[in-house]
Amino acid sequence: MALLTVKNLTKKFGGLVAVHDMTFDIEPGEIVGLIGPNGAGKTTLFNLISGIVHADQGSLMLAGKSLIGMRPCHRSRAGIGRTFQVVRPFDMNVLENVMVPALTRTRDTSKARKAAMEVLEMMGLAEFATRSPGNLTLAQRKRIEVARALATQPKLLLLDEVLAGLNPTEVAENLPLIRQLRDTGVTILFIEHLMDAMMAVAERVLVMDQGALICCGTPREVTSDECVIKAYLGEEDPQC
Amino acid sequence: MKKYTLWIAGGLGALLLLLVPLYFKSTFVLHIYTLTFFYIGLTAAWNIMAYGGNLSLGHASFFAIGAYVGALLYVKLGISPWIGLTGAVAASFVGGMILSMPLIRLRGPFFTLATIAFTEVLRLIAIDWRDLTHGSAGLNIPFDLGWLNLTFKSGAPFYYIALALAVGSVWLSRWVRYSALGYHLRAAASDDQAAEALGVDFNLVQITALLISATLTAVLGLFYAFYSYVLEPATLFSFELFSLQPALNAIIGGMGTVWGPVIGAVFMTPLGEFLRFYLGTIQQGLNYVVYGIILIMTVRFFPGGILSLLTPLGVRFKRWIGDTGDNQ
Amino acid sequence: MLNLKGIDCFYGDFQVLRDLSLKVEAGQIVALLGPNAAGKSSTLAAISGALPYTKGEINFCEKPIKGIKPEKVVDLGIALVPEGRKLFQTLTVRENLELGAYSRHAREKRGKTLQQVYELFPVLKDRSSQTAGSLSGGEQQMCAIGRGLMAQPRLLMIDEMSLGLSPILAKQMFTMVQEIAAIGITIFLVEQQVHHTMRVADYTYIIEKGHITMSGPTKEIAANEHVKKTYLGM
Ligand SMILES: Nc1ncnc2c1ncn2[C@@H]1O[C@H](COP(=O)(O)OP(=O)(O)OP(=O)(O)O)[C@@H](O)[C@H]1O
Ligand SMILES: Nc1ncnc2c1ncn2[C@@H]1O[C@H](COP(=O)(O)OP(=O)(O)OP(=O)(O)O)[C@@H](O)[C@H]1O
Numbered sequence: 032m033a034l035l036t037v038k039n040l041t042k043k044f045g046g047l048v049a050v051h052d053m054t055f056d057i058e059p060g061e062i063v064g065l066i067g068p069n070g071a072g073k074t075t076l077f078n079l080i081s082g083i084v085h086a087d088q089g090s091l092m093l094a095g096k097s098l099i100g101m102r103p104c105h106r107s108r109a110g111i112g113r114t115f116q117v118v119r120p121f122d123m124n125v126l127e128n129v130m131v132p133a134l135t136r137t138r139d140t141s142k143a144r145k146a147a148m149e150v151l152e153m154m155g156l157a158e159f160a161t162r163s164p165g166n167l168t169l170a171q172r173k174r175i176e177v178a179r180a181l182a183t184q185p186k187l188l189l190l191d192e193v194l195a196g197l198n199p200t201e202v203a204e205n206l207p208l209i210r211q212l213r214d215t216g217v218t219i220l221f222i223e224h225l226m227d228a229m230m231a232v233a234e235r236v237l238v239m240d241q242g243a244l245i246c247c248g249t250p251r252e253v254t255s256d257e258c259v260i261k262a263y264l265g266e267e268d269p270q271c
Numbered sequence: 272m273k274k275y276t277l278w279i280a281g282g283l284g285a286l287l288l289l290l291v292p293l294y295f296k297s298t299f300v301l302h303i304y305t306l307t308f309f310y311i312g313l314t315a316a317w318n319i320m321a322y323g324g325n326l327s328l329g330h331a332s333f334f335a336i337g338a339y340v341g342a343l344l345y346v347k348l349g350i351s352p353w354i355g356l357t358g359a360v361a362a363s364f365v366g367g368m369i370l371s372m373p374l375i376r377l378r379g380p381f382f383t384l385a386t387i388a389f390t391e392v393l394r395l396i397a398i399d400w401r402d403l404t405h406g407s408a409g410l411n412i413p414f415d416l417g418w419l420n421l422t423f424k425s426g427a428p429f430y431y432i433a434l435a436l437a438v439g440s441v442w443l444s445r446w447v448r449y450s451a452l453g454y455h456l457r458a459a460a461s462d463d464q465a466a467e468a469l470g471v472d473f474n475l476v477q478i479t480a481l482l483i484s485a486t487l488t489a490v491l492g493l494f495y496a497f498y499s500y501v502l503e504p505a506t507l508f509s510f511e512l513f514s515l516q517p518a519l520n521a522i523i524g525g526m527g528t529v530w531g532p533v534i535g536a537v538f539m540t541p542l543g544e545f546l547r548f549y550l551g552t553i554q555q556g557l558n559y560v561v562y563g564i565i566l567i568m569t570v571r572f573f574p575g576g577i578l579s580l581l582t583p584l585g586v587r588f589k590r591w592i593g594d595t596g597d598n599q
Numbered sequence: 600m601l602n603l604k605g606i607d608c609f610y611g612d613f614q615v616l617r618d619l620s621l622k623v624e625a626g627q628i629v630a631l632l633g634p635n636a637a638g639k640s641s642t643l644a645a646i647s648g649a650l651p652y653t654k655g656e657i658n659f660c661e662k663p664i665k666g667i668k669p670e671k672v673v674d675l676g677i678a679l680v681p682e683g684r685k686l687f688q689t690l691t692v693r694e695n696l697e698l699g700a701y702s703r704h705a706r707e708k709r710g711k712t713l714q715q716v717y718e719l720f721p722v723l724k725d726r727s728s729q730t731a732g733s734l735s736g737g738e739q740q741m742c743a744i745g746r747g748l749m750a751q752p753r754l755l756m757i758d759e760m761s762l763g764l765s766p767i768l769a770k771q772m773f774t775m776v777q778e779i780a781a782i783g784i785t786i787f788l789v790e791q792q793v794h795h796t797m798r799v800a801d802y803t804y805i806i807e808k809g810h811i812t813m814s815g816p817t818k819e820i821a822a823n824e825h826v827k828k829t830y831l832g833m
């Protein structure tokens with residue numbers, strides 16, 4: 032059974048159709064990439080799945096259970112973890128930021144502190160535990176977002192441009208982490224504009240444009256699709 | 272070894288507080304101390320809601336609920352206030368549930384307005400329900416000495432009761448701050464959407480905080496009723512005394528922290544009594560002008576409250592006694 | 600035009616910038632590259648007056664700008680597009696853009712610059728009365744760049760310009776940077792999309808652990824083996 036089933040999902044903001052009749056499945060253990068031009072509706076799709084924004088139409092299911100009408104906190108407990116593209120750290124230190132989600136899994140603060148510390152170590156943030164997120168670089172703050180989402184022990188992890196702000200070498204260094212996460216049983220749907228990353232880790236890529244799913248396939252298929260090149264990649268290889 | 276320094280200092284402080292009633296026979300001095308303890312408790316209780324970013328200006332309602340329920344059970348039915356406590360807690364719990372409806376629907380100033388309206392409605396009910404409350408004239412608690420009746424000859428027993436209540440309230444508010452609830456409240460205050468997305472049940476944590484805060488305030492109200500003997504709506508539902516004052520204390524001391532409310536209450540209560548005593552005779556309301564100035568200065572120059580001024584000193588003190596603070 | 604000499608900078612006990620010197624010549628595109636947390640954003644903060652430095656001096660057009668408040672630095676003609684956008688989330692797109700033009704000389708030309716920004720990013724025109732907080736990530740980035748242009752600066756500093764932009768738009772932006780430079784605005788770029796940056800920059804500095812470790816015309820830097828390995832992922 033598919034882990035996530037999205038059917039005819041639609042969301043309008045006034046006259047703007049941000050997500051239009053989207054239908055797709057995600058299988059357990061997959062790493063799926065999501066690309067599309069700016070304003071295509073990718074983040075809105077994440078908002079719909081995590082429940083921050085309510086769908087106008089369509090259905091959403093996690094492992095066969097409908098998510099429609101469920102509040103974000105309950106979706107999180109059901110196994111949906113997400114990061115915010117424009118980072119939103121809480122007004123507390125880095126460790127406490129990660130303890131907040133950890134404390135939704137256990138009420139015991141010392142256990143939560145330990146769990147949070149483990150996640151911070153995995154994300155290479157341990158040395159910043161007592162710092163305020165405001166004093167960190169953007170790339171580090173993005174990693175706090177990932178750490179917080181991981182601390183909810185998600186089944187499905189939605190990553191919204193978490194590699195932005197890293198140079199090509201650093202991006203390459205961070206890719207094994209994504210695969211490693213999948214190997215621990217987490218299914219990953221990630222938005223990224225960095226095509227190198229997309230090509231390297233995504234097993235399947237969904238392409239959105241103006242709210243609709245325009246194309247879906249392996250990274251190689253997608254990057255050679257005429258529509259995708261025209262709307263998103265631009266002519267010639269982005270490498271040079 | 273240095274860690275003991277803090278314990279010894281704390282122990283000495285506690286001992287001094289316990290000895291106060293033996294030295295100060297003046298009822299006025301004891302009264303100021305007792306009142307300060309009540310305000311420490313009230314401010315700490317109020318502050319539990321502030322962890323979640325909610326500013327209540329209606330805590331007088333819970334204070335009065337506790338006072339009335341406890342006192343009426345005693346006066347009308349002869350039930351000891353110690354047993355009446357359960358009634359006060361239950362009634363304030365119901366009151367809290369009612370206020371939780373606007374709490375989860377309204378944010379910021381709109382919720383604050385709802386707390387004011389809630390108190391006002393209860394005040395009008397208390398004034399109109401003459402059979403029960405004797406209206407604005409109020410009713411007195413009969414003077415039957417005894418621990419069971421919470422009625423004493425001297426001020427000393429209430430001094431100790433109020434001290435215990437203050438310690439208990441601060442302990443409870445500290446416990447909340449460092450429990451799962453406390454972390455979730457702070458997250459909800461900081462960014463409700465992000466908190467929800469991370470599994471924090473915004474409504475649940477806010478309502479829980481409100482209920483803890485409301486019932487604690489009611490307990491304080493009950494003891495205050497027996498301390499002051501007189502139950503009149505004008506005092507118990509007083510906006511200035513029991514809705515605004517805890518908020519002011521907390522903001523001036525350091526809102527959302529454990530020790531800020533304590534510092535605020537210790538600083539503001541004697542000052543308030545002093546101002547009421549000296550300025551109140553010159554021109555009514557003049558004391559509030561001084562409050563206003565203090566508030567503006569606080570918000571302008573040290574928005575974290577007095578505590579934020581003391582924290583650097585505290586850090587230096589800890590360094591001086593060699594407590595590195597890494598033993599979390 | 601801009602000249603940093605021996606800058607030392609601290610956050611508390613932590614030294615972010617060590618004896619940092621660099622020059623930006625008028626009319627050029629200069630890039631500052633370096634690994635994560637090297638001190639790139641801090642360098643820009645020091646220039647814009649937001650971060651005090653303990654040693655060294657910064658001259659803009661031969662005049663020292665030490666101790667000048669950030670809002671006055673803008674008046675001198677230095678605009679910063681900060682990393683992570685820092686827009687006024689509850690104000691509309693248009694209000695955000697107009698706020699960029701608060702210095703006197705920029706205000707006079709505000710209407711005209713606004714039209715230019717809208718031409719550059721047509722989507723901002725469509726969204727002009729939407730709050731900045733409800734824009735998509737990439738749209739917010741466009742708005743932030745637009746706000747920097749609204750200041751009519753002589754020197755435009757952009758921190759991670761391509762952040763969150765789609766490949767096609769990122770490419771267009773780098774081309775646009777060349778166009779802006781061509782009309783006489785000097786550009787100081789901090790970037791992570793090293794490939795693109797090296798395509799447009801005239802001169803490149805490499806910063807590591809708060810210190811400039813390498814500098815030169817971009818072609819020379821791009822050919823360096825160390826740079827290829829650490830930054831270009833080759
Ligand atoms: N709350 C809102 N009100 C009005 N319009 C909105 C709102 N949220 C998003 N939009 C609009 O919906 C469109 C889709 O936004 P979304 O954030 O999903 O884009 P995106 O695909 O994530 O783009 P990017 O790659 O730039 O992050 C955008 O044009 C945005 O301006
Ligand atoms: N306000 C602050 N207080 C303390 N340390 C800070 C503060 N701001 C930044 N730092 C630290 O200074 C170092 C350099 O930060 P800076 O933001 O300049 O890096 P950067 O080169 O721009 O990195 P990035 O590529 O991630 O944007 C980092 O280690 C960061 O944690």
Ligand SMILES: [Mg+2]
Pocket residue numbers: 073074075116735736737
């Ligand atoms: Mg987005």
Ligand SMILES: [Mg+2]
Pocket residue numbers: 168169639640641682758
């Ligand atoms: Mg930076």
